Amino acid sequence: MSINSRDDLLNKQAEVNEQIKSYTCRVLVCSGTGCIASGAQKIYDEMATLCERIDGVTVEMQKDVPHVGVVKTGCQGLCELGPLMRIEPYDYQYVHVQPEDCKEIVEKTILEGKPVERLFYKDHDTVCPHPDDIPFLNQQTRIVLENCGKIDAESIDEYIAVGGYQALAKVLGGMTSQEVIDEVTKSGLRGRGGAGFPAGKKWSQVARQAEKTRYVVCNGDEGDPGAFMDGSVMEGDPYKMIEGMTIAAYAVGAEDGYIYVRAEYPLSVKRLRMAIEQAEKYGLLGDNILNSGVNFHLHINRGAGAFVCGEGSA
Structure with a gap:
């Protein structure tokens, strides 16, 4: 499909935002160089595989089947704490995620909306469930990197969805x-x-x-x-x-x-x-x-x- 006008662009933006809204959950796996170096590709592959199997799991649990999107984002800003993962719509920020954590994330967060608290960042004794709770992040105003870590880094559709x-x-x-x-x-x-x-x-x-x-x-x-x-x-x-x-x-x-x-x-x-x-x-x-x-x-x-x-x- 070719986009030939501003109206076409606005229509595509609305279409993609509707698709994104249709997800029960979105799993944003940090896939910047820092997190890739610490094993993020394995996290992405494991989450993608597990979420593909959710249909059978949810039927057994007699719950509504969630619609889950798993995407690769740019740097989420905490490279030393990688691999990183964010879960929408809860805005959970998980740090030091390992492949063996993925099953628990699917079972608790994806299927029940509950956090895996041990994967939250801790600032001394303060637990930080969300990116905005983390002092290193909440003092930043991103301009050039405003989309980085929030959209699929490999999808022009998602860039258009945020006004691209x-x-x-x-x-x-x-x-x-x-x-x-x-x-x-x-x-x-x-x-x-x-x-x-x-x-x-x-x-x-x-x-x-x-x-x-x-x-x-x-x-x-x-x-x-x-x-x-x-x-x-x-x-x-x-x-x-x-x-x-x-x-x-x-x-x-x-x-x-x-x-x-x-x-x-x-x-x-x-x-x-x-x-x-x-x-x-x-x-x-x-x-x-x-x-x-x-x-x-x-x-x-x-x-x-x-x-x-x-x-x-x-």
């Missing part, structure tokens, strides 16, 4: 390139690198060049020890990054973009490829995006493992 691509539709539906640049400049948006370079200034520099063949390059090669700003976005909410690059391309008059990804980020590459394919399928990337006449194609280039690699040398 509405900004692109607004831009292509009634704003000039200069108006977009002015808005970004006025917002004070800056790059995520150490220099914090103003995005509006950079976009305006590209837009006024005499050469009409232009490119948008996303530098996803962060070589600083312990840095994972770019990786968190690319693997946790790749659709937001792609939408942003598409808006930038419209603003500067580019039809091609390159995402330069660190070689050591295989999960980012996998999810970016998946996101690009899904966006192209919906007509949100490629030729004549949202029936606007605007074309933009994205390509992924992997780094070579060097320490200093930026858009200037990409």
